[in-house]
Structure formats: C-alpha cells, structure tokens
Amino acid sequence: MGRRRDDAAVDSEASRMNEQEIRGALREWILEHAKSPPKGGDLTDQTPLLETGLLSSLDIVEFVLFIEELREEEIDTDEIEPEVFTSVDTLWDGFFADRP
Amino acid sequence: MTTTRTLRSGFAASAERHADREALTVGDETLTYRELDVRARRVAATLDRHAPDGEGRLTAVFGHRHPTAFAGVLGALTRGHGYVPLNPAFPTERCRSMMTRARCRSVVVDPTAIDQLDELLEGVDEPRVVLAPDADDVSELAARHPSHRFLGAGDLAPADACEPRQADPDDLAYVLFTSGSTGRPKGVMVAHRNVVPFVDFMVERYGITEADRLSNTFDLTFDLSVFDMFCAWEKGACLCVPTAQQKMFPGKYVKKQALTVWFSVPSTGVLMSRLKMLKPGSYPTLRWALFCGEALPVEIVEKFAEAAPNATVENLYGPTELTIACTLYRWDPARSPGEAEMGVTPIGAPYPDMEVRICDEALHEVPRGEAGELLMTGPQMTPGYWEDPEKTAKAFVVPPGEGRTFYRTGDRVRWPEGGPMIYLGRVDNQIKIQGYRVELGEIEAVLRDVSGAEAAIALGWPKTASGADGVVGFVGAPDADADAVLEAARAKLPGYMQPSAVHLVERFPLNPNGKIDRKALMARLEEG
Numbered sequence: 001m002g003r004r005r006d007d008a009a010v011d012s013e014a015s016r017m018n019e020q021e022i023r024g025a026l027r028e029w030i031l032e033h034a035k036s037p038p039k040g041g042d043l044t045d046q047t048p049l050l051e052t053g054l055l056s057s058l059d060i061v062e063f064v065l066f067i068e069e070l071r072e073e074e075i076d077t078d079e080i081e082p083e084v085f086t087s088v089d090t091l092w093d094g095f096f097a098d099r100p
Numbered sequence: 101m102t103t104t105r106t107l108r109s110g111f112a113a114s115a116e117r118h119a120d121r122e123a124l125t126v127g128d129e130t131l132t133y134r135e136l137d138v139r140a141r142r143v144a145a146t147l148d149r150h151a152p153d154g155e156g157r158l159t160a161v162f163g164h165r166h167p168t169a170f171a172g173v174l175g176a177l178t179r180g181h182g183y184v185p186l187n188p189a190f191p192t193e194r195c196r197s198m199m200t201r202a203r204c205r206s207v208v209v210d211p212t213a214i215d216q217l218d219e220l221l222e223g224v225d226e227p228r229v230v231l232a233p234d235a236d237d238v239s240e241l242a243a244r245h246p247s248h249r250f251l252g253a254g255d256l257a258p259a260d261a262c263e264p265r266q267a268d269p270d271d272l273a274y275v276l277f278t279s280g281s282t283g284r285p286k287g288v289m290v291a292h293r294n295v296v297p298f299v300d301f302m303v304e305r306y307g308i309t310e311a312d313r314l315s316n317t318f319d320l321t322f323d324l325s326v327f328d329m330f331c332a333w334e335k336g337a338c339l340c341v342p343t344a345q346q347k348m349f350p351g352k353y354v355k356k357q358a359l360t361v362w363f364s365v366p367s368t369g370v371l372m373s374r375l376k377m378l379k380p381g382s383y384p385t386l387r388w389a390l391f392c393g394e395a396l397p398v399e400i401v402e403k404f405a406e407a408a409p410n411a412t413v414e415n416l417y418g419p420t421e422l423t424i425a426c427t428l429y430r431w432d433p434a435r436s437p438g439e440a441e442m443g444v445t446p447i448g449a450p451y452p453d454m455e456v457r458i459c460d461e462a463l464h465e466v467p468r469g470e471a472g473e474l475l476m477t478g479p480q481m482t483p484g485y486w487e488d489p490e491k492t493a494k495a496f497v498v499p500p501g502e503g504r505t506f507y508r509t510g511d512r513v514r515w516p517e518g519g520p521m522i523y524l525g526r527v528d529n530q531i532k533i534q535g536y537r538v539e540l541g542e543i544e545a546v547l548r549d550v551s552g553a554e555a556a557i558a559l560g561w562p563k564t565a566s567g568a569d570g571v572v573g574f575v576g577a578p579d580a581d582a583d584a585v586l587e588a589a590r591a592k593l594p595g596y597m598q599p600s601a602v603h604l605v606e607r608f609p610l611n612p613n614g615k616i617d618r619k620a621l622m623a624r625l626e627e628g
Contacts, residue, residue, distance in 0.1 A: 050345040060348045061374045062606060077375045078382070082349045 022070055022096055026088050029066055033059050045088040060085070067095055106266070106292040107273040107326075108177040110299065110334030111137075118310050118336030125357070126167055126341040133336065136171060141262035143175025143233060147206045149257050150229050150249060155205040158275060161320065162186040162195065162220065163210030165341055168233050169320060172208030173329070180265030181206075182272035182290075185320035186220075188213035190612055194285070196220050198277045202287060202486060205229060221245050231255075269293035275486055276323050278420050287486030290323070294423040297479045299330045301451055306361065306388055310336035313357055313385075317347060317364040322613045323420045324392055328363060351377030358385045362408070365393040365614050369400040370554045378407040385410075392416035392425055394615045395523060395541070396445040397554060401431050417447035417523065421495065421507050423480035426454045429520050439520055442545035446520035447513065454478035457506055458515055463499040471514040473527050475499065475506040482507075512539070529618075531560040532567030536596045543571055543589075543597055550588035553577035555608055557616060558599065561625050573599040574621055578606040 017025065027043050034054050038047050049055050055063065063085075068075050075095070084094030114123070115137040123133040131139070147159065159176035161183050163169025169185075176183035184202045186195040199207065199220065206229045209217060214232055218241075221228065231251045232238060238250035267273075273292045277285035302308075314332040316339050318325040332339040340357040347353070350372055354362060362383075369391065372378050386408040391401075396415045405413050418425035429436075429448025439446050450456050457465055458472040466472040475497075484492030496505050512524040524530070525541035532538070540558040547556035555576040560568025575585055582602045590598045609620035 050348060056610070059607065061371060064375060077349065077377050078351060078355075078379070080349070080352075082343075082345045082352060085345065085348065 016072075017070065019092065019096070023088055023092060025070060026067075026091055029063065030055065030088075033062070043088075045092075047087055049087060050082075050085055067091070071095055071099060104266075104269050104292075105296050106177070106269070106271075107295050107299070107330060108174065108264075108267075109296075110303075110330060111174060111177075112264070114310075114333055114336040121310055121336050122338040123333060123336075124167060124170055124339050124341065126165060126170075127343045127346075129167055131167055133333075136167070136174065138259040139167065139171035139233070140174035140178050141259040141264075142256045143171055143208055143231060144178035144264065145257035145259065145262035146231055146233075146251060146255060147175065147208075147229065148179055148263070149261070150251060150255075152205045152227055152229055152249075156203050157271060158182050158184050158202050158204050160184045160186055160199045160202070160204035160207040162188060162199075162207055162213040162216075164188045164212045164319065165343055166210040166212050168208065168210035169212075170329070170339075170341075171233070172210070173320065175208060177267070177273070178262065178264045180267045180271065182274050184275050184277075186213075187319050187321040187612070188216055189319065190321070192216045192219040196222070196224065198285065198287070200224060200226075201277075202275055206231070208233070210234065217241060218244065221248060224248075267292055269296075270483075274323075274326070276321065276420055286488060286491055288323075288420045288482055289484060289486050290420070290423055290482050294480050294482050295326065295330075297453060298423045298425070298451075299327075299334055301453075302327060302331050303334050306331070308332070308335045308337055308361070312337035312360045312387075313340050314338070314361040315354070315357075315359050315363055316341040317350070317368060319613075322393075323424050324363065324365075326424055331361075349375070349377075351375070351382060354383050354386065359383075360385055361388045361390070362386050362411070363388075363390040363392070366391050366396045366400055367394065367555075367610070367614050367616070369404055370397070372407075373400060373403050373554065378403040380406040381409055383408040383411070387411055389413045390416055391445075392418070393613065395525075397548070398437060398440045398443050398445055399554065401436075401445055402433075405431065405433065415445045415447060418480075419507070419509050419511075421482050421484075422454070422476055422478075422509070423482060426451050426476055426478070426480055427456075427521060441522050442542055443548060444523065444541070444545070447523045448520045450476065450521075451478070451480070454480060456515070456521075457499060457502075458513060459499060463497065463508075464501075465499075469514065469516045471512055471524055474509045474511045474513045474521075476509065477504055477506045481505070533560060533571060534569065534596050535567075538571070538597055540571070543573065543593065543599065546589050546592050547573045547575050547585065547599070547602070550592065551575045551577045551580050551585045553580065555616060557608070557618060557621055559618065559622055559625065561600075561622075570600045571597060572625060573602040574605050574608070575602055576605050576608055578604050580604055 115133045119134040123136045124131045159181040161172035209232045228248045235252040238252040242250045316328040342353045389411040413431035415429045416425035417427045429446045457475040515521040529540040543558035544556045553576045557574040561572040586602045609617040611617040
C-alpha cells in the first residue's frame with residue numbers, strides 16, 4: 001500500500017538499458033503486480049498478460065507509466081494497439097525495438 | 101397483439117426485420133441477427149431435447165465475452181427460461197454455488213470457460229446437462245463425470261427443430277447473484293414484467309435505431325449488461341463486445357468500432373482519463389455517454405463530454421433489485437456544475453413509472469429536501485431474492501402509512517425542491533464518529549479535492565460499538581505528499597471528521613464489478 005514507483009530498475013542516472021535489462025524489468029514489474037501466479041508457473045516473454053487476468057485494467061495505468069519511464073518517452077495511448085500488451089515479446093517489439 | 105412481450109421479443113423481431121444486419125461483434129467474430137438467432141435456437145432445441153426430468157425454468161450460462169455466451173443467454177430465453185450467468189473470471193467455487201443454489205440443470209459453456217468445467221462440477225451429484233456448442237469432442241469430460249451428460253458440437257439440434265416457448269410476464273428473465281453485505285451472495289430475481297418496461301423506456305429515450313453500435317463493457321454477471329444487449333437487439337443495432345485485452349484500451353475500441361452509445365462504470369472513465377484517452381474531440385461518433393454503478397465525479401463527466409463532443413452524458417442510478425437503473429440525470433454543461441455536490445454528479449429523477457420515498461430510519465418520509473434513505477416502487481421493482489424470504493422481507497417493505505411495497509435501496513439521497521436528486525452514499529457509509537453523524541462521502545470529496553486524486557475513500561477507524569472513533573483516508577495518488585494532504589484536509593473539516601491518517605494508494609482494490617472494494621480496504625486496516 002502506498003508504494004511509490006521507485007523501481008530499482010529505473011535509474012535516470014544510469015546509461016540506457018539494453019534489451020535484456022528492459023525485458024527483465026518488464027517481467028519483474030509484472031510479477032510484482034500479478035494478482036495470481038502465471039498459469040504454468042513461470043513468466044516467460046511469451047506468457048499472455050491480459051487475457052489470463054495476470055494484469056487487470058487497474059495495473060494498465062501504472063504499467064503504461066512504467067513503460068514510459070523505461071523508454072524515457074511518453075506513450076500516446078491513442079496510437080497503441082491493445083495487442084502490444086499481449087506479452088513481454090510484443091511489448092519489446094511495440095515500445096522498444098525501434099528506439100532510435 | 102395477443103402475445104405478451106418478454107425480454108426476448110425485441111431480438112426475435114429484429115431477427116426477422118434485420119436478419120442480415122450485425123447483431124454482435126466479439127473480438128474478431130461478427131454475427132448477423134440471422135446467425136446469432138440460429139445459434140440461440142440450436143442451443144434451445146438441443147437443451148429442450150435433452151432436458152433432464154424435473155428441470156426448473158433457469159438455464160446457466162458459463163462464459164465470458166464469447167459469441168456462445170450470448171447465444172446461451174438468448175437460447176435460455178428462447179426456451180422460456182431465465183438465464184443465470186456464471187462468470188469464469190470469478191472463483192469457480194462461487195460459480196458452482198450459484199449454479200447449485202439456482203438449481204440450474206442445464207449449463208451452456210463457452211470455450212473461455214470449458215477448462216473450468218471439472219472444477220465447476222466438483223462434488224455436484226445431481227445430474228447436469230452441459231452443452232459446449234464449440235467443443236468437437238466431449239468424450240473425455242463425459243468419462244470423468246459419469247453422472248452428467250455432455251453435449252458437443254456434434255450433438256447440436258438444427259435451428260428449425262426449435263420451438264420457442266413463450267414466457268409469462270411473471271416468469272423470470274434472469275437471476276443475478278449480487279454480493280451481499282454479509283457473505284453469501286443474494287440471487288436477485290428479475291421477471292419479464294420488470295425488465296420489459298426498462299428496455300422500452302431506454303430505447304425510446306435514447307432513440308436507438310438499427311444504425312447504432314452499443315458498447316458492452318459489463319460482464320454478463322453485472323446487470324448493466326442487460327441494457328447493452330437488449331437495448332441494442334430491440335432495434336436491430338449492433339452489440340460491440342471488447343475482449344478483455346481491448347477493454348484495457350477503451351478509447352481505441354470506441355474508435356475502431358465507431359461506437360455510438362458508450363456505457364460504463366465511472367471507474368472506466370477514470371482509467372481513460374489517466375491513460376490520456378479523453379483528449380477533446382476524440383470520439384465524434386458517440387451520441388450518448390452513459391455511466392452507472394458508482395458515484396460519477398464531475399471532473400470525469402466534463403472530460404468525457406469534451407472528448408465526445410457530439411454525445412449527451414447521462415448518469416444512471418439503480419440497484420439490481422429495481423432492474424438495472426431507475427433514476428437518471430442529464431448532464432448540462434451550463435447548469436450541472438452548480439447542481440453537483442461534493443464533486444459528484446446528481447442522480448436526477450426517477451423513471452416515469454417509478455415512485456420515490458425518502459425516509460428516515462423508521463421509514464417515515466422526511467421533509468422535502470432533507471437527507472434520508474431512498475425507497476422506490478413501480479413496475480421495475482423485482483419480486484425479491486431467490487429462495488430467501490428473510491432477506492426479501494427485510495429489503496422489500498411496506499412503510500408505515502403506505503399500502504404498497506417499496507424496495508429499500510440502502511442509499512442515502514437528498515432531493516431538493518426544483519432540483520435533481522443527490523446521491524450521498526450508502527446508508528452504511530454514514531457512520532457515527534464520537535457520536536456525530538458523519539457522511540464519509542463528504543470526507544472523500546475533501547480528500548479528492550486537496551490531493552487532486554480522482555478517487556479517495558474514507559473509512560471509520562478504529563471501529564467502536566456505536567460507529568468509529570475516527571477516520572482514516574485512502575487517496576489514489578501514490579506520488580502525493582501524505583502529510584500535506586492530511587494537513588489540507590484537516591483545514592477544511594471539523595475536528596470529528598478529520599482523518600487521523602492518510603494512506604497513499606497506487607491501486608485501489610476493486611470488487612468483481614469494477615467498483616472500489618471498501619471491505620478490502622477495511623481488511624487492510626484490520627490486519628494492521
């Protein structure tokens with residue numbers, strides 16, 4: 001309760017995170033906020049995030065803010081397709097893969 | 101007309117008149133009225149063919165945001181049954197309890213729920229007929245549960261084998277289990293004679309036509325979904341059902357489906373606001389933006405109205421026991437900000453055929469303009485709770501000096517002369533603190549105001565025999581300064597209403613219907 005968004009993974013002083021670090025940070029955030037453990041035990045980069053109820057609509061707001069911090073750029077929610085939130089893989093492709 | 105209209109009548113008429121128009125779109129699948137009608141008739145004919153002896157008049161639908169779930173609802177009604185929705189997103193044990201308590205002997209199951217069938221049937225001895233219209237092979241299920249009968253795609257009867265059974269106005273259209281304030285869910289029985297006037301009034305008021313596209317943000321277990329389905333189908337309009345994933349991005353869905361009627365809980369509006377989805381002019385296709393289910397913050401209405409410039413915003417209010425909604429308020433940008441109180445939109449006036457009494461604790465009417473509990477009666481008042489005469493007698497009462505039964509909403513309202521009715525919160529949310537009568541909603545409004553948060557909850561804490569010793573606040577602003585919020589709130593409230601502490605909350609716990617779960621917050625305090 002009342003937890004601040006002080007996730008250790010995000011440190012504006014540090015140099016930009018690489019792909020593995022970002023994927024790791026995403027997984028960590030999801031596990032921390034999941035209402036129940038992922039079906040089948042482990043959270044992989046292919047685990048469905050929304051359809052299985054791992055994350056709720058409440059989490060999405062915080063999650064979008066977290067992704068904005070990770071990529072150091074605001075997200076225009078009008079422009080994103082819900083499918084981008086399918087898995088860690090699609091998140092990487094949708095938000096990070098084509099960063100300049 | 102010799103036949104009486106039922107909840108299904110409008111769909112049946114549209115299936116003839118608008119056979120090739122879209123009736124339903126879910127995910128990637130779109131069904132015309134003809135196609136949806138065929139699926140519903142096949143469900144009905146199949147269940148009738150295999151109906152177990154001694155079956156009652158209720159059919160369970162175990163599904164979620166899938167065409168088969170909707171065909172199941174219509175299939176049940178086509179049989180002349182009421183439907184009992186079971187939500188696979190709820191704990192399966194809860195679904196099982198609803199199914200067994202309502203004694204549903206037939207269950208329609210869609211692919212989203214089929215994996216939970218083993219659990220649903222655990223310990224259920226009385227034989228059930230389970231129809232999974234999308235399953236090619238049900239032999240394994242049958243082998244695991246020999247006392248039940250399983251029917252798959254291959255067992256479906258043809259649509260023309262269906263003989264729709266006309267229900268009577270007093271027959272149940274649906275039974276919904278709502279979480280009672282004490283443990284066991286209550287089954288609210290809603291008859292055709294309750295719901296038909298509701299649909300008629302709504303369709304007329306909103307001028308629904310076959311060109312409309314209505315949102316379906318509500319699960320079938322939430323009675324507001326009845327508005328979505330049957331107001332759309334009454335007139336040949338299309339019901340647009342976002343998948344769980346699409347529901348997370350409501351703005352995108354409105355645009356993609358070119359929705360004309362939006363209906364959600366205010367919390368969804370808050371979500372859209374926080375995701376910056378309420379930019380001015382975003383949703384020009386919307387004609388109506390409707391909200392119901394919890395207090396509607398003025399700030400959200402104003403943002404939504406700007407985002408949907410061609411839409412009229414209305415705030416609906418009503419408990420399941422009075423059939424979906426029974427008062428409403430039309431937002432007027434010029435007049436309404438002055439009519440709102442504590443930052444919350446009024447709930448307006450009762451539907452034309454519904455009557456209001458605002459009463460004190462002894463159920464005597466209070467003078468006009470004073471606060472009291474809202475009681476209502478009229479055609480939408482339902483017959484009570486399923487097999488629970490005790491709870492029915494407690495909530496459906498004849499007030500002193502009245503000759504008729506009224507339903508006690510448990511909601512506190514005030515209805516000033518010449519103005520709209522104002523929602524003040526649950527009767528339970530009015531508590532005594534150190535002997536003072538305190539409206540927690542008032543404290544919540546101050547907390548929202550001083551923190552800038554869109555949601556805040558106040559709870560009486562620590563509890564005492566007569567109420568509470570003080571107040572604790574929860575504020576949905578994780579990055580706010582708790583001490584500053586506390587300080588600012590104290591400056592605006594009398595001593596006995598001042599919170600002793602403010603907790604900053606990143607996410608409020610929600611109940612299954614998407615409303616803030618006060619009991620879960622109380623549990624946090626109790627756990628220390």
